[in-house]
Amino acid sequence: MILQQLARQQLRDQAAELGFEVIGFVPAKGTTEFDHLQSWVENGYAGSMDYIASRLDAYRHPEGVLPGCKSLMMLALPYASHPRTTPRKTTGNTSVGESAPNNRSAGTIASYASGSIDYHDWIHDRLRILVKSIQTMFPGTVTRGVVDTAPLLERYFAARANLGWIGKNTLLLNRKLGSYFFLAAVLAQADLGSEETEGSEETGRKGFTEGNSDHCGSCTACLDACPTEAFVKPRVLDATRCISYWTIEHRGPIPLEKRQGIQDWLFGCDACQTVCPWNRKRDAHVAEPLRPSNWSQKTDPIFWLTLSDEDFRKQFRHTPFWRTRLAGMQRNAMIVAANTRNQDAAQAILPFLDHPDPVLNELADWTLKQLQRA
Numbered sequence: 001m002i003l004q005q006l007a008r009q010q011l012r013d014q015a016a017e018l019g020f021e022v023i024g025f026v027p028a029k030g031t032t033e034f035d036h037l038q039s040w041v042e043n044g045y046a047g048s049m050d051y052i053a054s055r056l057d058a059y060r061h062p063e064g065v066l067p068g069c070k071s072l073m074m075l076a077l078p079y080a081s082h083p084r085t086t087p088r089k090t091t092g093n094t095s096v097g098e099s100a101p102n103n104r105s106a107g108t109i110a111s112y113a114s115g116s117i118d119y120h121d122w123i124h125d126r127l128r129i130l131v132k133s134i135q136t137m138f139p140g141t142v143t144r145g146v147v148d149t150a151p152l153l154e155r156y157f158a159a160r161a162n163l164g165w166i167g168k169n170t171l172l173l174n175r176k177l178g179s180y181f182f183l184a185a186v187l188a189q190a191d192l193g194s195e196e197t198e199g200s201e202e203t204g205r206k207g208f209t210e211g212n213s214d215h216c217g218s219c220t221a222c223l224d225a226c227p228t229e230a231f232v233k234p235r236v237l238d239a240t241r242c243i244s245y246w247t248i249e250h251r252g253p254i255p256l257e258k259r260q261g262i263q264d265w266l267f268g269c270d271a272c273q274t275v276c277p278w279n280r281k282r283d284a285h286v287a288e289p290l291r292p293s294n295w296s297q298k299t300d301p302i303f304w305l306t307l308s309d310e311d312f313r314k315q316f317r318h319t320p321f322w323r324t325r326l327a328g329m330q331r332n333a334m335i336v337a338a339n340t341r342n343q344d345a346a347q348a349i350l351p352f353l354d355h356p357d358p359v360l361n362e363l364a365d366w367t368l369k370q371l372q373r374a
Contacts, residue, residue, distance in 0.1 A: 001193070004191065004192055004193035005193065007134075007137050007138075007192055007193075008025050008192055008193060008195070010133070010137070011023075011073060011130060011133060011134070011192075014129065014130060014133060015073075015075055015130060018126040018129060018130070019077055019126065019285075019287050020075040020076060020077050020126070020184075021076060021077065021078055021176070021177060021181070021284060021285070022075070022076040022163050022164070022174055022176070022177065022181075023073065023074070023075050023076075023163075024073075024074045024158070024161030024162045024163050024195050025071060025072070025073055025074070025161055025192050025193060025194060025195045026071070026072050026074060026157050026160045026161040026194060026195065027070065027071055027072075027191075027194050028061065028062040028063065028069040028070055028071060028072055028187070029061065029062075030060055030061045031153065031156060033153055033156045034059055034060050034153070037056070037059055037153065038056065040236070041053050041056060044240065045232070045236075045237065045238045045239055045240065046239055047239045047240040047245055047249070047250065048249070048250055048251070049239065049245075049249055052151075055151045056151075058151035059151045059152070059153055062152060062157075062187055064151055064152075065144065065146060065150045065151060065152050065187055066142065066143075066144045066187040066188075066189070068142065068189045069187045069188065069189060070188065070189055070190060070191045070192075071187075071188045071190060071191055071192035071193070072157050072161070072185050072186070072187055072188075073130065073134075073185065073186040073188070073192065074154070074157055074158040074161040074163050074183070074184075074185050075163075075183070075184045075185065075186070076158070076163050076164075076172075076174060076177060076181045076182070076183060076184075077123060077181055077182045077184065077287075077290075078177050078180060078181045078182075078282075078284035078285065078286050078290075079111060079112050079114075079115065079119070079180055079181060079182060079286060079290045080111050080114055080115070080180065080286050080290065080291055080292055081111060081178070081180050081279060081282065082108075082110070082111040082180075082270040082273060082274050083111075083295075084108070084270070084274045085270075085273070085274045085279050085280065086274060086275055086277075086279075086280050087280065106264065106299070106300060106301055106302075106336065106337070106340045106342045106345075107264045107265070107266040107299045107300065107301050107333070107336045107340070108264055108265060108266065108299050109265070109266050109267040109268060109298055109299055110244065110265075110267060110268025110269060110270050111180060111270055111273075111292075112180075112182070112268070112320065113267055113268060113298075113319065113320040113321065114291075114292040114293070114295060114298065115289055115290040115291060115292065115293060115319075116289055116293040116294075116319070117289045117290070117318060117319065118318045118319050118320060118322070119147070119182055119290060119320070120147050120148075120149065121318060122287075122289055122290070123147045123182060123184050124145060124147060127145025127146075127147070127184060127186055128145060130145065130186050131143045131144070131145050131186060134186065134188050134190060134192075137190070138188070138190035141188055141189045141190040142188075142189045143186060143187065143188040143189070143190070144186070144187045144188075145184065145185070145186045145187075146184065146185050146186075146187065147182065147183075147184045147185075148182070148183060148184075150185075152185060152187075154183045154185060155170075155171075155172045155183065157185065158172055158183055158185075159172065161195060162195060163183075164177075165214055165215060165216070166235055167179065167216050167222065167235075167276070167278075168216050168219075168220065168222055168223055168231070168234035168235055169222035169223070169226075169231065169237075169272040169273070169276070170231075170235055170236070170237045171272075171273070173215065173216070173276070173278050174278075175215060175278065175281075176282065176283055176284065177282055177283075177284045178273075178276060178278045178279035178280075178281070178282035178284075179273050179276060179278065179279060180273060180279060180282065180284070181284070215278070219277060220234075221275040221276060221277065222272035222273070222275060222276055223272075224275075225271050225272055225274070225275040226271055226272055227243070227261055227263055227271055228241045228242065228243060228258075228261040229241060230242040230243075241261075242269070243261065243262050243263070243265045243268070243269035243271070244268045244269045246258055246262060247262060247265055247266065247267055247268060247269070247324070247328075247332045248267060248268055248323060248324055248328075251328070252359055253331075253359045253362065253363075254331065254335065256366075259335050259338070259339070260339060262332070262335050262336065262339065263336075263339055264336050264339060264340050265332075265336070266298075266299060266301065266304070266329065266332050266333060266336050267298075267320075267321065267324065267329065267332065298321075301333035301334070301336050301337045301340075301342060301345050301348075302333075302342075302344065302345050302348050304326075304329045304330055304332075304333040305330055305333050305334070305337075305345060305348035305349060305352075306348050307326060307329075307330075309326055312325075312326040312329075327357055327359070327360060330352070330360055331359060331360060331363055333345075334349060334352070334360075334363045334364060334366075334367040335363070335367070337349065337367055337371070338366070338367040338370035338371065341370075341371065341374040342371075343371055343374070345367075345371075346368060346371050349364050349367055349368055350364070350368070352364030353365060353368075
């Protein structure tokens with residue numbers, strides 16, 4: 001017990017030095033939350049994200065990610081607030097100094113993608129340090145660090161480790177950090193002890209609570225703010241209605257009936273986060289590589305429409321935009337140009353009328369017609 005406590009404290013101190021602001025430990029075990037995930041997939045809410053269903057069984061237990069896993073170290077690392085986030089009602093020291101310029105340009109992007117790097121790589125570099133520390137403390141133990149790409153119910157385990165509670169917009173919320181933060185985990189075959197929130201599964205389903213308290217209360221700001229009504233009910237998201245799904249995860253054409261709902265979001269969506277009262281109150285330090293860079297460029301549809309494949313690779317190979325690829329960003333840019341009636345984009349769209357990609361070819365024709373009617 002004492003060895004476990006000392007190990008946790010040493011790891012906690014080290015993680016804090018690496019920039020993780022909230023840290024917790026929880027034992028690896030199965031959970032009925034898997035049943036909710038299974039139902040979510042069966043209801044078709046995952047859309048074309050077949051990778052979830054294809055490895056669904058791995059979500060049953062952390063052993064699906066690391067065989068013999070006994071403990072999880074859960075970590076939260078802040079990123080910048082979206083500039084449209086509802087400001088504090090009072091002036092004073094916000095102590096953040098990390099928001100993007102409040103530039104209502106023709107388009108916008110999810111704030112997590114506003115930095116200059118791929119956060120996966122940056123966080124993994126830090127997780128490797130923690131992995132080595134655990135292996136030094138517990139020789140022979142196998143340990144693995146993960147950042148939102150492994151089949152792990154991160155939010156559930158993070159809530160059980162007292163990092164926060166699941167908000168009505170399905171995101172983990174923390175009283176200090178709000179919801180603008182990345183979640184990461186270190187899985188270990190060693191028994192690191194427990195700091196988990198105790199409570200029934202039913203209590204957990206209501207909010208996976210921090211200290212057994214759901215701090216959302218009667219607030220429905222996030223649900224009301226969703227422009228596409230993507231929330232079936234509190235804490236249940238239908239991805240096939242979500243702007244982030246269509247602009248990032250979905251490959252190929254975006255249906256006509258979905259285009260207007262995308263509004264001016266070029267990549268992802270923070271609509272439900274910008275109105276959250278906990279994001280208005282957040283107090284977090286954001287590391288320099290995760291702070292907004294070239295915001296006006298990344299939020300300009302014309303920039304994406306005139307970018308070459310070579311330049312895209314050079315500038316965005318190691319950023320979140322690489323997931324969508326240039327064709328996906330140009331697809332999104334034309335829809336945003338149409339929605340915002342961006343007449344200046346017409347000249348950049350014309351070459352796509354002869355583009356070999358049928359998705360971009362059709363979109364160019366559609367977008368130019370929308371601009372002509374404006």
